[in-house]
Amino acid sequence: xxxxxxxxxxxxxxxxxxxxxxxxxxxxxxxxxxxxxxxxxxxxxxxxxxxxxxxxxxxxxxxxxxxxxxxxxxxxxxxxxxxxxxxxxxxxxxxxxxxxxxxxxxxxxxxxxxxxxxxxxxxxxxxxxxxxxxxxxxxxxxxxxxxxxxxxxxxxxxxxxxxxxxxxxxxxxxxxxxxxxxxxxxxxxxxxxxxxxxxxxxxxxxxxxxxxxxxxxxxxxxxxxxxxxxxxxxxxxxxxxxxxxxxxxxxxxxxxxxxxxxxxxxxxxxxxxxxxxxxxxxxxxxxxxxxxxxxxxxxxxxxxxxxxxxxxxxxxxxxxxxxxxxxxxxxxxxxxxxxxxxxxxxxxxxxxxxxxxxxxxxxxxxxxxxxxxxxxxxxxxxxxxxxxxxxxxxxxxxxxxxxxxxxxxxxxxxxxxxxxxxxxxxxxxxxxxxxxxxxxxxxxxxxxxxxxxxxxxxxxxxxxxxxxxxxxxxxxxxxxxxxxxxxxxxxxxxxxxxxxxxxxxxxxxxxxxxxxxxxxxxxxxxxxxxxxxxxxxxxxxxxxxxxxxxxxxxxxxxxxxxxxxxxxxxxxxxxxxxxxxxxxxxxxxxxxxxxxxxxxxxxxxxxxxxxxxxxxxxxxxxxxxxxxxxxxxxxxxxxxxxxxxxxxxxxxxxxxxxxxxxxxxxxxxxxxxxxxxxxxxxxxxxxxxxxxxxxxxxxxxxxxxxxxxxxxxxxxxxxxxxxxxxxxxxxxxxxxxxxxxxxxxxxxxxxxxxxxxxxxxxxxxxxxxxxxxxxxxxxxxxxxxxxxxxxxxxxxxxxxxxxxxxxxxxxxxxxxxxxxxxxxxxxxxxxxxxxxxxxxxxxxxxxxxxxxxxxxxxxxxxxxxxxxxxxxxxxxxxxxxxxxxxxxxxxxxxxxxxxxxx
Numbered sequence: 036x037x038x039x040x041x042x043x044x045x046x047x048x049x050x051x052x053x054x055x056x057x058x059x060x061x062x063x064x065x066x067x068x069x070x071x072x073x074x075x076x077x078x079x080x081x082x083x084x085x086x087x088x089x090x091x092x093x094x095x096x097x098x099x100x101x102x103x104x105x106x107x108x109x110x111x112x113x114x115x116x117x118x119x120x121x122x123x124x125x126x127x128x129x130x131x132x133x134x135x136x137x138x139x140x141x142x143x144x145x146x147x148x149x150x151x152x153x154x155x156x157x158x159x160x161x162x163x164x165x166x167x168x169x170x171x172x173x174x175x176x177x178x179x180x181x182x183x184x185x186x187x188x189x190x191x192x193x194x195x196x197x198x199x200x201x202x203x204x205x206x207x208x209x210x211x212x213x214x215x216x217x218x219x220x221x222x223x224x225x226x227x228x229x230x231x232x233x234x235x236x237x238x239x240x241x242x243x244x245x246x247x248x249x250x251x252x253x254x255x256x257x258x259x260x261x262x263x264x265x266x267x268x269x270x271x272x273x274x275x276x277x278x279x280x281x282x283x284x285x286x287x288x289x290x291x292x293x294x295x296x297x298x299x300x301x302x303x304x305x306x307x308x309x310x311x312x313x314x315x316x317x318x319x320x321x322x323x324x325x326x327x328x329x330x331x332x333x334x335x336x337x338x339x340x341x342x343x344x345x346x347x348x349x350x351x352x353x354x355x356x357x358x359x360x361x362x363x364x365x366x367x368x369x370x371x372x373x374x375x376x377x378x379x380x381x382x383x384x385x386x387x388x389x390x391x392x393x394x395x396x397x398x399x400x401x402x403x404x405x406x407x408x409x410x411x412x413x414x415x416x417x418x419x420x421x422x423x424x425x426x427x428x429x430x431x432x433x434x435x436x437x438x439x440x441x442x443x444x445x446x447x448x449x450x451x452x453x454x455x456x457x458x459x460x461x462x463x464x465x466x467x468x469x470x471x472x473x474x475x476x477x478x479x480x481x482x483x484x485x486x487x488x489x490x491x492x493x494x495x496x497x498x499x500x501x502x503x504x505x506x507x508x509x510x511x512x513x514x515x516x517x518x519x520x521x522x523x524x525x526x527x528x529x530x531x532x533x534x535x536x537x538x539x540x541x542x543x544x545x546x547x548x549x550x551x552x553x554x555x556x557x558x559x560x561x562x563x564x565x566x567x568x569x570x571x572x573x574x575x576x577x578x579x580x581x582x583x584x585x586x587x588x589x590x591x592x593x594x595x596x597x598x599x600x601x602x603x604x605x606x607x608x609x610x611x612x613x614x615x616x617x618x619x620x621x622x623x624x625x626x627x628x629x630x631x632x633x634x635x636x637x638x639x640x641x642x643x644x645x646x647x648x649x650x651x652x653x654x655x656x657x658x659x660x661x662x663x664x665x666x667x668x669x670x671x672x673x674x675x676x677x678x679x680x681x682x683x684x685x686x687x688x689x690x691x692x693x694x695x696x697x698x699x700x701x702x703x704x705x706x707x708x709x710x711x712x713x714x715x716x717x718x719x720x721x722x723x724x725x726x727x728x729x730x731x732x733x734x735x736x737x738x739x740x741x742x743x744x745x746x747x748x749x750x751x752x753x754x755x756x757x758x759x760x761x762x763x764x765x766x767x768x769x770x771x772x773x774x775x776x777x778x779x780x781x782x783x784x785x786x787x788x789x790x791x792x793x794x795x796x797x798x799x800x801x802x803x804x805x806x807x808x809x810x811x812x813x814x815x816x817x818x819x820x821x822x823x824x825x826x827x828x829x830x831x832x833x834x835x836x837x838x839x840x841x842x843x844x845x846x847x848x849x850x851x852x853x854x855x856x857x858x859x860x861x862x863x864x865x866x867x868x869x870x871x872x873x874x875x876x877x878x879x880x881x882x883x884x885x886x887x888x889x890x891x892x893x894x895x896x897x898x899x900x901x902x903x904x905x906x907x908x909x910x911x912x913x914x915x916x917x918x919x920x921x922x923x924x925x926x927x928x929x930x931x932x933x934x935x936x937x
Contacts, residue, residue: 122241584925614911726766
């Protein structure tokens with residue numbers, strides 16, 4: 036039992052005990068230091084304190100039992116191996132204390148160098164360095180500065196001011212010009228700063244320095260910047276960080292010493308070559324701090340060819356071993372090369388695709404692994420145009436990057452004005468406090484949308500993403516005044532017609548026009564750029580990986596499209612059908628008057644006349660879509676939103692009527708409209724008269740739509756085409772609702788289709804929790820399910836998606852209740868479980884049941900993997916997200932195979 040207990044509580048590992056596969060326990064840095072040690076590369080000796088120790092410390096606020104003794108034992112072993120003792124006055128061992136989480140978080144957590152120096156050992160260090168007092172005092176001032184800032188929260192700028200003052204006194208702007216006396220005086224100044232802010236002298240006991248530094252690294256896991264970084268990168272908050280204690284090697288011993296960073300390939304483009312920076316007579320922090328200009332890594336060949344050649348050999352060896360781009364940190368101590376770190380290097384989205392293709396060509400990885408190495412988020416970055424920020428463009432505001440891209444144009448404040456100017460060939464940015472369905476035409480006409488309210492799931496954001504429009508939402512620094520046709524920001528007034536630029540990736544807003552670069556990747560997907568003829572290695576790499584993704588994936592990918600133009604675009608992007616055609620979008624614009632006639636109808640005749648007027652318009656829309664899809668399935672959702680959305684807002688209409696009455700104008704029509712709006716007003720319309728309920732309450736509404744769909748399909752078929760319509764009934768919560776609608780629909784379809792050979796499927800949208808929980812019953816009446824995960828999330832959580840993001844989501848994200856908004860990526864434990872239940876019980880009742888998803892999650896990379904795992908047949912997303920979904924469906928397939936083989 037005792038032996039087992041010791042193993043269970045092993046908190047410290049020597050580098051020789053680990054390997055690169057122990058990242059969960061040793062962190063990325065520790066695991067890779069161990070791997071390089073085992074490869075026989077020149078790594079300074081040291082040990083790693085595990086992530087388990089960090090988690091135990093953070094949970095209790097104190098070191099776990101046994102940790103101190105294990106650190107002591109490994110420190111003694113390190114001292115024996117080095118022939119020196121930590122902080123010895125005559126021949127001191129110094130160590131660095133570095134963080135190292137499982138996932139790379141560069142610069143987010145803490146590092147302390149030169150631990151072990153004090154007023155006595157600094158003299159021994161100088162003697163150890165052959166009497167080099169300048170080096171010793173330089174190392175000491177660095178320790179006080181880093182220890183003070185990292186461990187004791189002393190403001191870093193105070194140390195920097197003291198260093199600047201020392202350089203001014205010497206008449207230089209280069210710290211290398213400071214001599215030993217200057218640095219000795221700087222150490223005294225740093226000590227005074229430390230005392231002022233901490234109330235104690237700088238600690239002279241080396242072991243106290245070490246213990247405090249280790250605790251500081253543990254605590255840096257929950258530092259604000261680390262938390263924000265994890266949230267951005269979706270890194271779990273419960274992993275903890277390891278701590279690496281490494282014998283110091285010194286790059287600041289003189290001109291034959293130095294430090295640098297190297298990449299085995301260009302992390303920006305993926306091009307092969309020698310990339311990196313070197314700084315002579317410096318420690319590692321100087322490179323990232325930018326206190327002196329580095330030289331290109333190639334310059335090291337001239338300065339120290341032997342070390343340069345050895346470094347290139349190690350770089351090639353590491354890349355071959357890791358089979359990927361490696362990011363390497365190294366130090367040269369008097370001509371001796373030391374490897375301080377390696378990791379699989381971060382890279383741009385473009386470099387990720389290019390490098391993956393290169394490694395396949397070199398035989399280091401196969402196409403499955405290449406597919407695993409890239410992701411949909413990277414592909415999305417490559418598809419949107421970018422600003423060329425070559426000059427000094429300062430943003431005047433920043434909101435939520437709601438839909439990626441870069442757009443410049445003249446400011447307009449109404450949908451009508453956007454359409455008008457766009458019709459004249461002007462690029463426009465539609466600026467609103469928030470958008471609503473009435474703004475659709477303006478949003479279509481605009482190059483981009485900017486709102487002062489809302490978030491990533493606001494109306495503006497959702498619609499913009501669906502159309503591939505650039506959108507910045509929630510830029511609350513902007514005060515929008517629609518009647519005055521202007522907005523104010525940062526003390527400046529922007530009038531209608533002025534030019535602004537918005538970045539839908541960063542959320543930044545600029546005054547004036549910022550130049551834009553188009554994306555060649557989009558040209559490839561649209562078919563205007565042949566990958567075989569492209570000079571761009573990126574396009575060739577994207578084509579190769581996408582081809583493999585399509586050949587590998589099980590999930591089909593459809594698009595959400597409401598017009599023939601949307602359908603054509605979706606098909607160019609590789610969509611295999613339409614998973615959601617929203618018929619309510621066909622009732623906007625000039626057709627709104629017909630919808631008003633339907634709503635205001637008081638008799639069956641008036642209602643029938645309004646529906647009869649709408650029928651041919653709907654039919655023509657479906658004909659256009661079916662022709663563009665040419666034999667691919669098209670899922671048409673019957674009208675879903677409450678009808679009041681097609682009427683003016685109650686408050687606005689009441690004011691307009693009152694003003695007109697005051698003027699003595701004839702407002703009989705407006706009064707009737709106001710009465711209808713008041714009659715239909717609901718406190719919570721998203722839970723009111725909408726979806727299937729409209730079809731059951733308003734006679735003839737669904738019948739008109741079903742007839743239009745069937746007649747369009749027959750027309751296309753008889754014209755020599757092929758139509759595959761699927762009618763989807765929204766908001767079903769009970770099988771009886773679907774049975775009632777289906778019975779009427781089947782009667783109409785049989786009447787219209789006749790012997791044309793057209794087959795029409797009838798299914799439902801699973802968006803009400805009750806539908807998911809009674810899926811076995813509903814499947815008896817449905818030929819397919821399509822999960823509407825927007826509403827399923829809204830109703831499952833009890834959130835109003837139009838309100839909650841700006842109200843409290845920011846706080847939930849801040850507190851870690853959400854890692855990401857459940858409207859962005861599916862909540863696997865709750866909403867995802869409803870999907871899984873419905874899928875399993877639906878197929879149990881009807882084995883051939885077709886399953887898909889058409890909510891916003893259909894284009895979210897993480898969600899696509901979930902939908903693959905629960906056995907859905909397809910995902911549907913906006914046309915511009917189709918390539919992303921195709922890629923992620925392929926990745927989900929190869930990861931499943933890899934998991935099964937393991």
